[in-house]
Amino acid sequence: MSHTGAPAEGPRPGVRQAQKQQTRQALLDAGLRLLEHQNLSSLGLRELTREVGVSPAAFYRHFPDMDGLGVALVGEALGSLHAMVRAVLADGADGSAPDALIERTVTITATYVDAHRPHIRFIARERHGGVRTVREAIAAELDRFADEVATGLAVQPSSAGWSAGDLHVLAGLYVDHMVSTAAELLEAPPDDPEVRRRILHAARLRMRIISVGRRHWLDPDPD
Amino acid sequence: MSHTGAPAEGPRPGVRQAQKQQTRQALLDAGLRLLEHQNLSSLGLRELTREVGVSPAAFYRHFPDMDGLGVALVGEALGSLHAMVRAVLADGADGSAPDALIERTVTITATYVDAHRPHIRFIARERHGGVRTVREAIAAELDRFADEVATGLAVQPSSAGWSAGDLHVLAGLYVDHMVSTAAELLEAPPDDPEVRRRILHAARLRMRIISVGRRHWLDPDPD
DNA sequence: GAAGTCAGTGAACAACTGTAAGCCGAAACC
DNA sequence: GGTTTCGGCTTACAGTTGTTCACTGACTTC
Incomplete structure (x- = not known):
């Protein structure tokens, strides 16, 4: 250069x-x-x-006020994550096994939380916190994530028969779930591998449930 | 008298x-x-x-301090909900259609949020807020909900083959999802029926995805 | 009816807070 | 070279805050 x-x-x-x-x-x-x-x-x-x-x-x-610093922190916390999300989704585009994708997603989440603990804590705190502009900034950023996940899901074969709107809802479910998992990881003591293992196990399980639901979405009703 | x-x-x-x-x-x-x-x-x-x-x-x-008032508010906000949860689950125990149960759950959530808007807002704010004791009180209460939902799910026929632990994770997923929906309802203007409808539609959709995943949990892997 | 309990008062404490005005000195410009 | 720009400083203002103290007076108990 x-x-x-x-x-x-x-x-x-x-x-x-x-x-x-x-x-x-x-x-x-x-x-x-x-x-x-x-x-x-x-x-x-x-x-x-x-x-x-x-x-x-x-x-x-x-900064004009504390709120200004807040929205700046939102960008700092979530900005670098978009590239990661897209990378994971790109790997999932080719026909790798669904469980492998889930595994990678959970792993990435855990490492990112470990590496940016204060940032994530801030996001979790202020997501429903008292400062409107920060709330909106976080919501906008999470919505961008949902968009990216939705377009990532769209190219997968199991998305046949899904409308764009429903796919966006599904993507939101995934995003929401990972945020919850991140928040749980924050609450757990960072040096207790046992609780960590339990949280990550639960995260994988939940993601698998959702994925199974997605795959069988169009199955005939077994009543 | x-x-x-x-x-x-x-x-x-x-x-x-x-x-x-x-x-x-x-x-x-x-x-x-x-x-x-x-x-x-x-x-x-x-x-x-x-x-x-x-x-x-x-x-x-x-109260000894503000935190004390906080935990008191947690009890006030979530205490009256336990009876409702158990009632809904009791209705689901007999063989009513799964979609009916989902519909009832979503409806109850929406009405409860409308009726106790400030309480729910408080819970959403402080769930990951800055006051440790309040956070823990909320977490404990939500865990009780998960317990109740888990025992409610256990008696349903589609829970065959589920371990108690996995069932608890599933219940937590349901609870978490309803909390998210409640938070979304809070953020939406209360007098805009259009956004409301969209949120509730998404909530139903997500719950249905999860329920489908639950029903097909033990299906053979269709790879 | 007297004695005791105790929810609520008002005053005083030693902090703390956000924000504005004006000045300094080093970097930027021509 | 001189001039302008401007990030940071100091000072000061007018509030706010949580907490403690001795107190009053209505209710409770005996």
């Missing part, structure tokens, strides 16, 4: 913006750290800037 | 306790009202007592 991978944004000003982004990132990191044991609406502006080591007024140079 | 139907509790002191319970209830009601637009950990003690019209110190006569 001729020019070292500048992320994306306009590198026009130069050092100035870099330093700004740096303290902005510091605010996000500290926010995430503090949000591990409380929720967004009870996180104080001063508490945050104190943790970072900047003056309270400095905050306003980066 | 010799003794007008005293509810249940020890009527030993008499009027004193009644008045106490009255302001206690006022605290709970006001709390629920204020919690409609914020979450528990950001609800101030003074804010609450101001709403009720009592002095801040009076609060401590009824």
